């Protein structure tokens with residue numbers, strides 16, 4: 065049961081931890097701590113531990129794992 069989600073940066077391909085509640089906020093951007101880029105969660109190539117359907121928003125283009 066995740067209190068955190070792992071988001072992969074589309075630029076440097078590193079995974080970092082974000083809050084799922086943050087991902088559920090429409091229009092918010094994730095911040096990569098490795099290369100300092102900001103991107104909408106939908107641009108992430110991989111998000112683990114978060115179900116956007118449950119948050120009521122759609123993420124296109126992202127491969128999502130569930131655990």
Ligand SMILES: [Zn+2]
Nearest residue numbers: 073076096099
């Ligand atoms: Zn990055």
